[in-house]
Amino acid sequence: MKKQDSLYMQVYDYYRGLIESGKMHNGEKIPSIRRSASEFGVSKTTIEQAYMCLCDDGYLVPKKQSGYYVSRRAEQRKSEISKRQKLTENKLIYDFASSGVDSESFDLSLWRRYVKSALRQTERLLGYGEPQGEKELREEIAMFAKQNRNCVCDASNIIIGAGVQSLLHILCPLICERKSIVFSDPNYIQGVSVFTDHGFEISKTFDGADIIYTSPSRKTRWGETISVAERFKLAEYAVAEDKLIIEDDYGSEFRYVNKPTPSLQGLSGGKNTVYLGTFSKLLLPSIRISYMILPSEINEKYRKVSSVYNQTVSKVDQIALCSFIRDGHLSSQIRKSRKLYLQKSKILCDLLAESFEDKVTIGKTDSPLFVKAEIKTDMSLNELVKSCEKNGLKIVPISENGNGIEIAFSVSAISVEKMEKGVNLLKSLITDSE
Amino acid sequence: MKKQDSLYMQVYDYYRGLIESGKMHNGEKIPSIRRSASEFGVSKTTIEQAYMCLCDDGYLVPKKQSGYYVSRRAEQRKSEISKRQKLTENKLIYDFASSGVDSESFDLSLWRRYVKSALRQTERLLGYGEPQGEKELREEIAMFAKQNRNCVCDASNIIIGAGVQSLLHILCPLICERKSIVFSDPNYIQGVSVFTDHGFEISKTFDGADIIYTSPSRKTRWGETISVAERFKLAEYAVAEDKLIIEDDYGSEFRYVNKPTPSLQGLSGGKNTVYLGTFSKLLLPSIRISYMILPSEINEKYRKVSSVYNQTVSKVDQIALCSFIRDGHLSSQIRKSRKLYLQKSKILCDLLAESFEDKVTIGKTDSPLFVKAEIKTDMSLNELVKSCEKNGLKIVPISENGNGIEIAFSVSAISVEKMEKGVNLLKSLITDSE
Numbered sequence: 001m002k003k004q005d006s007l008y009m010q011v012y013d014y015y016r017g018l019i020e021s022g023k024m025h026n027g028e029k030i031p032s033i034r035r036s037a038s039e040f041g042v043s044k045t046t047i048e049q050a051y052m053c054l055c056d057d058g059y060l061v062p063k064k065q066s067g068y069y070v071s072r073r074a075e076q077r078k079s080e081i082s083k084r085q086k087l088t089e090n091k092l093i094y095d096f097a098s099s100g101v102d103s104e105s106f107d108l109s110l111w112r113r114y115v116k117s118a119l120r121q122t123e124r125l126l127g128y129g130e131p132q133g134e135k136e137l138r139e140e141i142a143m144f145a146k147q148n149r150n151c152v153c154d155a156s157n158i159i160i161g162a163g164v165q166s167l168l169h170i171l172c173p174l175i176c177e178r179k180s181i182v183f184s185d186p187n188y189i190q191g192v193s194v195f196t197d198h199g200f201e202i203s204k205t206f207d208g209a210d211i212i213y214t215s216p217s218r219k220t221r222w223g224e225t226i227s228v229a230e231r232f233k234l235a236e237y238a239v240a241e242d243k244l245i246i247e248d249d250y251g252s253e254f255r256y257v258n259k260p261t262p263s264l265q266g267l268s269g270g271k272n273t274v275y276l277g278t279f280s281k282l283l284l285p286s287i288r289i290s291y292m293i294l295p296s297e298i299n300e301k302y303r304k305v306s307s308v309y310n311q312t313v314s315k316v317d318q319i320a321l322c323s324f325i326r327d328g329h330l331s332s333q334i335r336k337s338r339k340l341y342l343q344k345s346k347i348l349c350d351l352l353a354e355s356f357e358d359k360v361t362i363g364k365t366d367s368p369l370f371v372k373a374e375i376k377t378d379m380s381l382n383e384l385v386k387s388c389e390k391n392g393l394k395i396v397p398i399s400e401n402g403n404g405i406e407i408a409f410s411v412s413a414i415s416v417e418k419m420e421k422g423v424n425l426l427k428s429l430i431t432d433s434e
Numbered sequence: 435m436k437k438q439d440s441l442y443m444q445v446y447d448y449y450r451g452l453i454e455s456g457k458m459h460n461g462e463k464i465p466s467i468r469r470s471a472s473e474f475g476v477s478k479t480t481i482e483q484a485y486m487c488l489c490d491d492g493y494l495v496p497k498k499q500s501g502y503y504v505s506r507r508a509e510q511r512k513s514e515i516s517k518r519q520k521l522t523e524n525k526l527i528y529d530f531a532s533s534g535v536d537s538e539s540f541d542l543s544l545w546r547r548y549v550k551s552a553l554r555q556t557e558r559l560l561g562y563g564e565p566q567g568e569k570e571l572r573e574e575i576a577m578f579a580k581q582n583r584n585c586v587c588d589a590s591n592i593i594i595g596a597g598v599q600s601l602l603h604i605l606c607p608l609i610c611e612r613k614s615i616v617f618s619d620p621n622y623i624q625g626v627s628v629f630t631d632h633g634f635e636i637s638k639t640f641d642g643a644d645i646i647y648t649s650p651s652r653k654t655r656w657g658e659t660i661s662v663a664e665r666f667k668l669a670e671y672a673v674a675e676d677k678l679i680i681e682d683d684y685g686s687e688f689r690y691v692n693k694p695t696p697s698l699q700g701l702s703g704g705k706n707t708v709y710l711g712t713f714s715k716l717l718l719p720s721i722r723i724s725y726m727i728l729p730s731e732i733n734e735k736y737r738k739v740s741s742v743y744n745q746t747v748s749k750v751d752q753i754a755l756c757s758f759i760r761d762g763h764l765s766s767q768i769r770k771s772r773k774l775y776l777q778k779s780k781i782l783c784d785l786l787a788e789s790f791e792d793k794v795t796i797g798k799t800d801s802p803l804f805v806k807a808e809i810k811t812d813m814s815l816n817e818l819v820k821s822c823e824k825n826g827l828k829i830v831p832i833s834e835n836g837n838g839i840e841i842a843f844s845v846s847a848i849s850v851e852k853m854e855k856g857v858n859l860l861k862s863l864i865t866d867s868e
Binding site for chain 1: 443446479482487490491492533542545546547549550551553554556558559560561562563596597598599600603606607610623624627628630631632633718719720721722739741742743744745746747748749750751757847
C-alpha cells in the first residue's frame with residue numbers, strides 16, 4: 001500500500017514541478033491518463049489518483065470529455081511560491097543554525113495515512129474532547145515516556161498541549177506560591193516571557209530561585225547534555241531545598257548513545273519535577289504537539305481546574321499521533337532520524353577536515369545534530385558571524401581565543417549538497433580575511 | 435470527484451459498521467473486490483479504495499493471493515468504542531445544553547480533501563512557520579472578517595491561535611498597564627481564569643474596570659444579542675472613558691437575520707477594541723483555530739515581541755483552512771448551518787407545543803441555536819434541573835416565577851430523533867411531579 005502511495009505522489013510531484021517551474025502553462029493540456037500510465041509504466045489508477053490530487057490542489061482543472069488542463073490558479077500559486085522562495089533565498093542560503101528538520105528524516109506519506117485515518121473517525125471529531133487531551137493518546141505517551149525516558153507517569157498526570165508555551169500557561173497558576181525562577185539558559189526567551197507574563201521574578205542565581213528551569217538534554221545551543229551524576233545532584237538538591245524543577249527535555253531523542261540519559265524526572269522518582277516533552281523535532285515542526293508530566297501534588301491542583309483550560313491540539317492530530325505511536329512508528333522514526341543525523345554529521349566532519357586541513361580541530365558533541373569545530377584564524381568570532389550573515393550563511397558561535405574561534409554547525413535542516421557549498425563558502429570567507 | 439469520495443466512504447462505513455457491531459468477526463473474510471463491486475454497483479477502484487482505508491484504520495488485514503480479513507485489532511477497537519459509548523450514554527442522553535455541533539452541518543469529506551491537499555505541501559510543512567500565523571491565512575481571515583463582521587483589519591493586525599485562551603495569553607501582557615477587567619458573563623470561567631492567572635483584578639462593576647470583556651453576539655447563554663444601538667453606546671463609552679473592550683464574537687454567525695449585527699470592533703472603527711473570532715462552531719469543535727484582531731497601538735507592542743510567542747495551530751490546519759475559505763466553502767458552510775439550525779429550531783418548537791399544549795409559551799431568541807420556553811408547573815427551576823440531570827437530560831435554566839419556569843434548549847448537537855424523545859421525557863418529568 002505504501003509503495004502505491006508514493007508512486008502516485010511521484011507522478012503528482014513530477015507534474016507539479018513542471019507547472020510550478022513554468023514549463024507547463026495556463027490552459028495547456030496534460031497527457032491523457034492512458035498515455036501517462038504507459039509513459040510512467042504504472043497503472044491508470046495511480047495516474048488517476050495523481051491527477052485528482054493535482055485538481056484538488058488547484059494545479060489542474062478537468063474538462064468533460066476532453067482531459068485535464070493546467071489551471072489559472074496554478075500561475076498565481078507559482079508566483080506566490082517564487083515570491084516566498086525569493087524572500088528566504090535572499091536572507092539565508094546555508095543554514096547551519098536551524099532548529100528545523102531534514103526533509104528526508106520524516107516519512108510524510110506515512111503520517112498522511114494516519115491523518116487521513118483520523119479524519120474518518122467522524123463521531124469522535126464532532127465533540128470538543130477532553131481538556132487534558134485524548135485519554136488514548138495520553139496512555140500511549142505514558143508508555144513512550146516510561147520506556148524511552150524512564151519517566152514516572154501514567155495517563156492521569158499527563159497533559160497535552162500545542163507547544164511548550166501552551167503547557168506553561170497551564171502550569172504557572174498551579175505553582176504561583178513560588179515567586180522566582182532561574183533559567184539554565186537565560187536566552188530561552190519563549191520560556192522566560194511566559195513566566196514574566198505570569199508575574200514570576202526571573203532570578204539570576206540558582207540559590208535565589210524557587211523554581212529551576214533546565215534542559216538537561218540540551219545544556220548548550222550546540223547539544224551538550226548534563227551527565228547522570230549531575231542530574232542526580234540536581235534532583236537531590238531540589239528535594240533538600242524544596243525547589244521545583246521544570247525539565248524541558250527538548251532534543252533528548254537524538255543522543256549519540258543508543259539509549260539517551262534517563263530524564264531528571266525519572267531519576268527523582270517523579271517528585272519535585274515537572275517534565276516537558278515535545279514531538280515537533282521527532283515528527284514535523286509544523287505539527288504542534290507537546291506534553292507535560294505533573295508531580296502528584298501539582299496534578300491534584302490541576303484536577304480541580306482542568307475544565308478551565310481548553311485543549312489546544314486539534315483532535316485529528318491527537319488521534320493520528322495515538323495510532324502512529326501505537327503502531328510503533330514513533331520508535332522507528334527516532335531510530336531513522338538518529339541514523340540520518342549521524343551520517344550527516346560524519347559527512348560534515350569530513351568536509352570540514354578536507355577544506356580546512358590542519359587549521360581545524362573537530363570536537364565531539366553529545367548530539368548528532370551538531371558538529372563542533374575549532375578553526376585557526378585571525379578573525380574575531382564577531383567578525384566571522386557578521387561576514388557569514390552578509391553572505392547568507394548561518395552558524396552557531398561558541399567562543400574565541402587568541403589562536404582561533406570555536407563554532408558549531410547544526411546538520412538538522414541543511415541538505416548534504418548545501419553543506420558542501422556552505423563549507424566552501426565559509427572557507428573563502430575566512431581565507432579572504434587573511 | 436466529490437461523489438466518488440463519498441461513494442468509497444459509504445462502502446467503508448458499511449463494513450466498519452458490520453465489524454464494530456460484531457456482525458463480522460476476527461479472521462472472517464470479507465467479499466472480494468470484484469464481488470463487492472458488483473453487489474454495490476460501483477467500480478472496483480471505489481471498493482479497493484474503501485478496503486485500503488479499512489486496512490489503514492486497522493479493521494482489515496490483507497493476505498497475499500487470498501483477500502481481506504477482519505483483523506484482531508478490530509475486536510479490540512470494538513470494545514474500546516463500546517466502553518466509550520457506555521461512559522457517555524450513562525451520563526447524558528438528551529443534551530439540550532451542548533455547545534457541540536450537529537454532525538449533519540459539516541461536510542467532513544470536503545474538509546478531508548483540504549487537509550489531504552495541505553499534507554501534500556511538503557516543503558511548507560518542514561519549517562516552523564510564522565509565529566503570528568501563516569500570512570496567506572491571515573489575508574483570507576481579514577477578508578472574511580471585513581465582509582461578514584464589518585471588522586477593520588488586514589493581515590498585519592490579525593493573530594492566529596489554537597482557541598481563544600491561547601490568544602488571551604498573548605494579549606494579557608500587552609495590556610498589563612490596565613489593572614482590572616469586568617466580564618459581561620462572569621460565568622465565562624475560561625476567560626476569567628486567564629486574566630486572574632495574569633494578575634488582573636476581576637471587577638464586579640463596569641465603572642470600576644479598565645477592560646470590558648463582552649460577547650455582544652451572545653449576551654446570554656441562550657443566544658440573546660446586544661443591539662446595534664447598545665453596541666454604539668458601549669463603543670462611545672469605551673472611547674470617552676479610555677476603556678479597552680475585548681469583543682468575543684462567539685456565535686455571531688448564526689443569527690436569524692441574514693446578515694448578523696456588525697461587530698463592535700467595526701462600529702468603533704477598530705479603536706479601543708480587541709476582536710476575538712473562532713472557527714470551532716463553523717467547522718468542527720475539534721478543529722481549534724481562532725483569531726484576534728488588535729487595535730494599532732496594541733499591535734505595535736505585539737510586533738516587538740511577536741517572535742516570543744510560538745504559533746499554536748498546526749500548519750496543516752492553517753493551510754487547509756486558507757484554501758477552504760479562498761474557495762468559498764466557509765461562506766456556504768455558514769449558510770448551510772444557519773438553515774439547518776433554523777429547521778431544527780422549528781421542529782423543536784412544534785414538539786414543545788404538541789407536548790405541553792397550553793402549558794407552554796415559546797419565546798423568540800436571537801439565535802437559531804436556541805429555543806426559549808416558559809412552562810407552567812409547580813416545580814422550582816432547581817428541582818427540574820436536578821430531575822433532568824438524574825434522567826440524562828440537560829437543559830439551560832433561565833428563570834422562574836410563581837407561575838412556572840423559563841428554560842432554553844440548544845438544538846446544536848442533538849439529533850431530531852433524540853429531540854422528540856427528550857421532549858417526551860421532559861414532559862413526563864414535569865407531569866410526574868404534579
